[in-house]
Amino acid sequence: xxxxxxxNITEDYAKAPINQKLTAEEKIKLLRGMLRVRxxxxxxxxxxNGGKIGGFLHLYIGQESVAIGTCSLMGDNDHxxxxxxxxxxxxxxxxxxxxxxxxxxxKATGCSKGKGGSMHFFAPxxxxxxxxxxxxxxxxxxxxxxxxxxxxxxxxxxxxxLGDGAVNQGCFYESMNMAALFxxxxxxxxxxxxxxxxxxxxxxxxxxxxLAQRAEAFCIEWEQANGEDIYEVRxxxxxxxxxxxxxxxxxxxxxxxxxxxxxxxxxxxxxGGYRQAEEIEKYKQxxxxxxxxxxxxxxxxxLTEEQYEAIDEEAKAEAEASAxxxxxxxxxxxxSIFEDVYFEVDRQTEAGRTGKHFFNx
Amino acid sequence: MPLIEYRDALNQAFAEEIERDPNxxxxxxxxxxxxxxxxxxxxxxxxxxxxRVVDTPISESAFIGMAVGASMLGLRPVVELMFWSFCSxxxxxxxxxxxxxxxxxxxxxxxxxxxxxxxxxxxxxxxTHSHTPEGWFAAIPGLKVVSAATxxxxxxxxxxxxxxxxxVMFMESTILYGDxxxxxxxxxxxxxxxxxxxxxxxxxSLIAHGRAALTALKAAELLAAEHDINAEVxxxxxxxxxxxxxILASVRKTHRAVYIEENKPFCGVGAQxxxxxxxxxxxxxxxxxxxxxxxxxxxxxSPKLEARQxxxxxxxxxxxxxxx
Numbered sequence: 001x002x003x004x005x006x007x008n009i010t011e012d013y014a015k016a017p018i019n020q021k022l023t024a025e026e027k028i029k030l031l032r033g034m035l036r037v038r039x040x041x042x043x044x045x046x047x048x049n050g051g052k053i054g055g056f057l058h059l060y061i062g063q064e065s066v067a068i069g070t071c072s073l074m075g076d077n078d079h080x081x082x083x084x085x086x087x088x089x090x091x092x093x094x095x096x097x098x099x100x101x102x103x104x105x106x107k108a109t110g111c112s113k114g115k116g117g118s119m120h121f122f123a124p125x126x127x128x129x130x131x132x133x134x135x136x137x138x139x140x141x142x143x144x145x146x147x148x149x150x151x152x153x154x155x156x157x158x159x160x161x162l163g164d165g166a167v168n169q170g171c172f173y174e175s176m177n178m179a180a181l182f183x184x185x186x187x188x189x190x191x192x193x194x195x196x197x198x199x200x201x202x203x204x205x206x207x208x209x210x211l212a213q214r215a216e217a218f219c220i221e222w223e224q225a226n227g228e229d230i231y232e233v234r235x236x237x238x239x240x241x242x243x244x245x246x247x248x249x250x251x252x253x254x255x256x257x258x259x260x261x262x263x264x265x266x267x268x269x270x271x272g273g274y275r276q277a278e279e280i281e282k283y284k285q286x287x288x289x290x291x292x293x294x295x296x297x298x299x300x301x302x303l304t305e306e307q308y309e310a311i312d313e314e315a316k317a318e319a320e321a322s323a324x325x326x327x328x329x330x331x332x333x334x335x336s337i338f339e340d341v342y343f344e345v346d347r348q349t350e351a352g353r354t355g356k357h358f359f360n361x
Numbered sequence: 362m363p364l365i366e367y368r369d370a371l372n373q374a375f376a377e378e379i380e381r382d383p384n385x386x387x388x389x390x391x392x393x394x395x396x397x398x399x400x401x402x403x404x405x406x407x408x409x410x411x412x413r414v415v416d417t418p419i420s421e422s423a424f425i426g427m428a429v430g431a432s433m434l435g436l437r438p439v440v441e442l443m444f445w446s447f448c449s450x451x452x453x454x455x456x457x458x459x460x461x462x463x464x465x466x467x468x469x470x471x472x473x474x475x476x477x478x479x480x481x482x483x484x485x486x487x488x489t490h491s492h493t494p495e496g497w498f499a500a501i502p503g504l505k506v507v508s509a510a511t512x513x514x515x516x517x518x519x520x521x522x523x524x525x526x527x528x529v530m531f532m533e534s535t536i537l538y539g540d541x542x543x544x545x546x547x548x549x550x551x552x553x554x555x556x557x558x559x560x561x562x563x564x565x566s567l568i569a570h571g572r573a574a575l576t577a578l579k580a581a582e583l584l585a586a587e588h589d590i591n592a593e594v595x596x597x598x599x600x601x602x603x604x605x606x607x608i609l610a611s612v613r614k615t616h617r618a619v620y621i622e623e624n625k626p627f628c629g630v631g632a633q634x635x636x637x638x639x640x641x642x643x644x645x646x647x648x649x650x651x652x653x654x655x656x657x658x659x660x661x662x663s664p665k666l667e668a669r670q671x672x673x674x675x676x677x678x679x680x681x682x683x684x685x
Contacts, residue, residue, distance in 0.1 A: 081430075113467035122466035129433055130466065137453050140423045144430015151386065151412070151436060158430075171454070174423030181418065340468035341502050343526040351525055355554015355602025358502065359633070 002222035004210050005256060014296065016235035018073070024302045028311070030072060030230055031297060034064035034290045035315040037088045040097055043319035044087070044104055044118075048265050052327065053104045057118050060088035062260040065289030066191050067092040069233030070159055073241055074127065077156025079145045081129040081138050083163060084119035085191075085259075093128040095121065097322035107329035114332040115340060135196075136162060136169025139188065143175045146186035150248060157244035158186045159237075165196020165204060167211045176252065180218040185244030187237070188215075190254040191227065197263040198274040212254035220250050227255030228287045231296070258283040362543040368401045370512035370544050371533070374519035375405060375439065377548065379413050382437060385523060387414045388428055389441030389478075398443045399479065399538050421451040425476065429458045429528075432474045439523060445480035445532060446492040459528040460503040475522045477531035480508075481572060482623060482660045483671050484535055491660035493624045495570065498530045499601045500628070506600040507553060508532040508571040512542035514598055517551030525553060534572045554602035558611070562593030565685055566611040568634060569621040570597040573653075573672055577621050580677035588678070590685050600630055608634060609642050616647040619680050621672050626654040648684035653677050 013019060022030075041059045048057045060067065063085075071080060071092030082089045090100055095111060103110030104118055111121050121131040129145060132138035142160025149156040166172060167190060179186050190211050194201050201208045215222035221243060225236040233255060240251035260280055267273070297303035338345075344352035365373075378385045391398045393406035393416040406414040417424040421442065428438035442448055448455060455476065463471050482491035499506045505527055509515040515533065522529040559574055560581050567577040574596035584590040595611050597604065612618050618638055620631030635650035656670045 111467065112465055112469070115467050116465040120465040122469050124433070124466070124469050129430075129470070130462070132458075134453050134457055137426070137457060140426020140454055141430035141433070141458060143423060144427040144432070145434060146430075147427050148431040148434030148436050151431065152434070171422040171426060174418075174420035175426070177418060178420060178423050178427065340464050340466075342505075343463065343468075343471040343473075346468060347526075349526075351521070351553060354552045355599060356605045357554075357602045359603075359637075 002213055002216060003224065004213070005224040005226055013229060013231035013235045016231065016238070018234050018238040019231045027297055027302050030068055031290070031293055031303065032311050032315065033068040033072070033092060034230070034293065035312050036097070036318065037064045037068065037091050038290060039312070039315040039319040040091060040100065040322070041087060043323050044101065045261070045265065047104065047323050053118070054106060055117055056084070057104070057265040058085040058263065059259065059261040059265065060085055062283060062288070063191060063193060063227070063257045064088055065230040065233050065293065066189070066227045066255050066257055069230040070189060070237045073234060073237055075156070077149060077154045078241065079127040079129060079156065079158045081142045081145060081158065082131065082161035083135065083138055083166060084131070084133050085163070086119065086121050086131040089161065090121040090123065090128060090131070093123060093126040095123045095126060095128065097318055098325045101322035101326040102329045105326035105329065106331070107326055108332045108336070109325070109329040113336065113340070136166040136172050138162070139166070139169070139172045139175045142186050142188065143179055143184060146179065146184035146250070147182065149185055155245045156185065157241045159189055160186055161189045161191055163196065164190060164192040164194065164201055164211055167214065168204060176215060176218045176220060176250070179250035180220050183248045184250055185248045186250045187240045187244060188250070188252045189237070190252070191257050192254050193257050193259045195263065195274065198267060200274060210254065212252045215252035220252055222252040222254070224254040225256070227257035228289045228292055230289060230293050258287060260284060362545050364541045365512055365544050366538065367512045367515050367540045367542070368399060368538040370516035370542070371401050371519055372403065372405065373544070374516045374523070375402065376408065378520060378523045379405070379409050384435055384437045385439060386412070386436060387439050387441070388417060388424055390417055390419055390443050392416060392441050397441070399535055401538065402441070421447050422454055425451040426454040426458060428474050429454060429462070429472055432472045433462070433470050437473050437523060439475045439477060442476060442478035444490050445478050445494055446490045448494060455498070456501055460501045464503055471526050472528045473526045475529045475531055478533060479535040480532040481534040481536055482655060483667060485662055485664045485667055487662045488659035493655070495532055495600055496624050496628055496630050499630060503528070505529045505553060505602065506532065507598065508600060509598065510537070510571055510574040510596055512540065512544050514551060514557065516544055517549050518553065518598060520550045521553050524550070529553070532571060537572055551598070553599040554604055555598065556604035556607035557596045557598055558593065559596045560592070560594040562591045562615065564591045564615055565617040565619065565681055566593050566595055566615045567619055567621060567677065568595045568597065568608060568611070570600055570630060571623060573621040573623050576672050576674055577677060579674040580681070583674055583678050584681060588682065590681065592681065605637065608638065612638055612642045613645045616645055617684050618650045619653060619677065620650065621653045621677055623655050623671055625657050626652060627657065629654055651680050651684060653680050
């Protein structure tokens with residue numbers, strides 16, 4: 001019932017209906033979207049190395065086509081939720097660089113007021129539900145978004161992203177079963193970047209050639225596709241969105257992709273370890289989603305080299321400005337530690353004023 | 362006032378809240394067509410149908426996570442754990458997703474969910490089915506924890522829990538489901554964070570939650586009849602938020618306190634309460650605060666012995682006599 005990635009046949013996904021109707025302007029927007037993610041991540045990496053960012057930083061560089069391609073398809077009732085490598089999706093749904101960078105810096109102007117950090121970006125006004133730190137833990141939440149849509153009678157889809165490591169978590173299987181059982185419009189999108197932290201796919205999954213195929217056990221439609229081509233990402237995802245909208249059925253997609261940096265910045269310079277420098281270089285040279293799309297757009301005469309440079313410069317300047325914004329932003333106040341714990345306390349409702357909620361003294 | 366069973370008091374709360382708010386939905390294993398493993402939800406599926414009362418597969422992690430996700434979109438799921446003991450397979454969804462999402466999103470998202478079910482030992486089902494996790498969850502800022510001892514409290518607290526906009530962990534007891542008590546026909550809601558003096562007294566405060574509050578009442582009868590001690594019994598009802606004022610007021614009156622609970626002693630609810638009393642009412646105390654807990658070992662199966670493992674009225678009396 002599913003489709004494995006086509007390695008020998010090159011289908012021109014530019015001709016898929018969802019891509020054919022793209023205007024030149026919209027195509028440039030997709031390219032800009034990817035460049036903005038890359039420049040944002042580069043700037044974040046720089047700031048991290050400069051000691052401005054704490055904790056973990058899981059960079060999305062190399063995978064941009066997946067988040068930007070899928071998020072570009074979201075309508076009013078379509079929702080997105082992902083794991084801890086969440087910056088690409090955040091920018092993809094329309095969050096601005098300032099609020100994202102400020103969150104990394106732990107500032108009050110951050111999207112989560114400095115309370116979430118890199119792994120926990122949220123923008124419910126843009127149908128973006130995080131940003132989740134526990135591997136696979138977001139998969140039941142994605143199910144719940146789909147449940148909520150169906151309960152309310154809305155024609156929408158919940159796109160729930162996970163990595164190739166997360167497919168081995170139990171709650172993902174429970175969720176697939178319930179998605180199929182309840183006919184829920186959830187789309188599980190596996191971003192297969194081939195490494196769960198430092199463990200390669202071959203060393204972590206019993207069946208390593210195709211992860212999406214596991215959906216077959218639950219009678220869920222699935223497809224494995226090449227994630228480096230943003231046209232392909234959009235074409236494949238659109239079919240799943242239509243299935244969700246029109247049939248209220250789940251789909252499992254798997255996009256083949258690659259991250260240039262480490263699982264987190266902590267292992268970004270991991271030499272001679274779990275992967276070879278040549279492998280990374282090969283992906284950069286031959287499979288870079290931005291360069292591939294740039295070439296396509298130049299071929300299509302939608303873009304010139306000069307325009308590309310200008311868009312890239314613009315994205316770089318925006319990212320640099322976001323670091324300045326973050327740097328200059330105020331820290332959260334000490335009092336704010338106790339805000340946003342309980343709704344009722346924050347609003348000082350009668351429930352929030354009854355009984356003791358905090359036990360510091 | 363009608364005398365009804367604890368389970369039916371809860372059932373009334375569900376029915377009334379389902380009728381009041383179109384976003385309330387009951388979810389869990391066997392809650393619909395089977396009428397609930399303990400018949401707490403009996404008749405509700407027939408009355409309200411598939412949309413409002415939903416049977417799930419045995420997948421606590423997925424259906425609790427699903428309920429959390431749905432609550433982010435405005436639903437108010439009331440999720441049954443057939444036993445609270447099963448929370449261990451859904452711990453990530455409860456702690457990290459229900460409990461932390463409001464904080465980590467800087468207040469952008471809230472999670473108006475109730476997770477409920479029995480949390481008690483004493484039914485010869487062995488250690489895996491006999492956990493009392495009130496303290497586990499009360500230790501997590503972001504979660505609220507409620508424990509009801511009587512039918513009246515169960516209904517009023519459940520209605521408050523469903524209307525609350527934060528995640529509420531509601532602890533019931535299979536042993537209490539068949540207990541009858543007076544429940545008024547007219548609507549009422551018991552706010553979370555309000556303790557209840559179940560019996561006034563002057564000589565010692567027996568502070569407890571859940572079924573242990575009823576055990577404390579029995580102990581109070583023995584103390585009065587056999588030892589001429591007039592014990593006050595204070596039932597917390599809500600553990601987080603906590604009615605600290607009521608505890609301190611009682612201790613300031615009686616100058617002595619024993620905390621009784623079916624939890625284990627280490628970091629149990631009573632550990633928190635006795636520490637608080639020591640800090641805030643030290644000068645009012647005439648004796649150290651003592652505790653009566655389940656005996657500190659996994660719940661034993663053997664029916665006769667298990668009864669010994671849980672707090673008995675005589676255990677409380679014995680403890681009280683040490684300081685009175």
